Amino acid sequence: MIEINLPTPIEEFTFRGKKYFIKRDDLTHPLFSGNKARKLWFLLKKDLSSYKKIISHGSAQSNAMLSLSVLAKEKNLIFDYYVSHISKFLKENPHGNYYYAIKNGMNIFEKPYPRTVRKDEFFVPEGGYTKEAEIGIKLLANEILNWCEKTEKKVDVFLTSGTGTTALYLKKNLPTINVYTTSCVGGSSYLEKEFYNLCKDKLHHPIILIGSKKYHFAKLYKECYQIWLELKSSGIEFDLLYDAIGWNILLENKTIFENDILFIHQGGLIGNQSMLPRYERKYLNKN
Numbered sequence: 001m002i003e004i005n006l007p008t009p010i011e012e013f014t015f016r017g018k019k020y021f022i023k024r025d026d027l028t029h030p031l032f033s034g035n036k037a038r039k040l041w042f043l044l045k046k047d048l049s050s051y052k053k054i055i056s057h058g059s060a061q062s063n064a065m066l067s068l069s070v071l072a073k074e075k076n077l078i079f080d081y082y083v084s085h086i087s088k089f090l091k092e093n094p095h096g097n098y099y100y101a102i103k104n105g106m107n108i109f110e111k112p113y114p115r116t117v118r119k120d121e122f123f124v125p126e127g128g129y130t131k132e133a134e135i136g137i138k139l140l141a142n143e144i145l146n147w148c149e150k151t152e153k154k155v156d157v158f159l160t161s162g163t164g165t166t167a168l169y170l171k172k173n174l175p176t177i178n179v180y181t182t183s184c185v186g187g188s189s190y191l192e193k194e195f196y197n198l199c200k201d202k203l204h205h206p207i208i209l210i211g212s213k214k215y216h217f218a219k220l221y222k223e224c225y226q227i228w229l230e231l232k233s234s235g236i237e238f239d240l241l242y243d244a245i246g247w248n249i250l251l252e253n254k255t256i257f258e259n260d261i262l263f264i265h266q267g268g269l270i271g272n273q274s275m276l277p278r279y280e281r282k283y284l285n286k287n
Helices: 034-039 041-045 063-074 088-092 096-103 131-151 165-172 187-198 222-233 243-252 269-283
Strands: 010-015 018-024 053-057 078-082 107-109 121-124 155-161 179-183 260-265
Touching: 018 131, 034 041, 034 063, 034 131, 034 165, 041 063, 041 131, 053 063, 063 078, 063 096, 063 269, 096 107, 096 269, 131 155, 131 165, 155 165, 155 243, 165 179, 165 187, 179 187, 179 243, 222 243, 222 269, 243 260
Parallel strands: 018 260, 053 078, 053 121, 078 107, 155 179, 155 260
Antiparallel strands: 010 018
């Protein structure tokens, strides 16, 4: 039985002399972590006894891939996962999310995912981008509201986005709280399109923050490595793929926030096992 640690704690965190609050959704579960636990909550609670297989697709180091492998193993289902490419290095040196998903029994295919599935196959879009994801994200929103009521705190919420699913449904269920996000995958226009695909009502859309620099997904940036090291030395390890970008964007836009900032830590720390060696090879002991 997958035991999910809910509600996750909110901790005070001081960084560069400023106080923040961190929603520690990285503590949900070691492998079924963060926003993926929230987005896939509906599937965890769903009766899947009529299904034989879960099918999904994405990158070979996806956080969603790992969480789905955990879920499929829990439900005693086959898990087929489709990717466009697996590097030779990763095939020869399995590590990170890829390693643990394979260990959980995932079948991975280096080819396009099937556009049609059988009745006994459950398809999950890349990253858990589904309307059903709102079920688990609403739980997150309620935890935030309960904390605000208990502590009498007024906060602005900030979180990073891939498909934007978590940010969108968080704003929808936090109508009186400012919710800010930034795109770590395809830019603001991509993120706006993803919002509209899930919800046409712009009142439920988060505010997208844009920085002076455009970041390309999964590429290495010295300032991201530097801020990640600084954050970790301040007491919390964040995700290198999303959060390092997010903190840089947040700090560049810090004057727009009206209240204390509640940063949603969305997990994904196993992904650091693949990102950190890349950063160290490129930047460690270099000026």
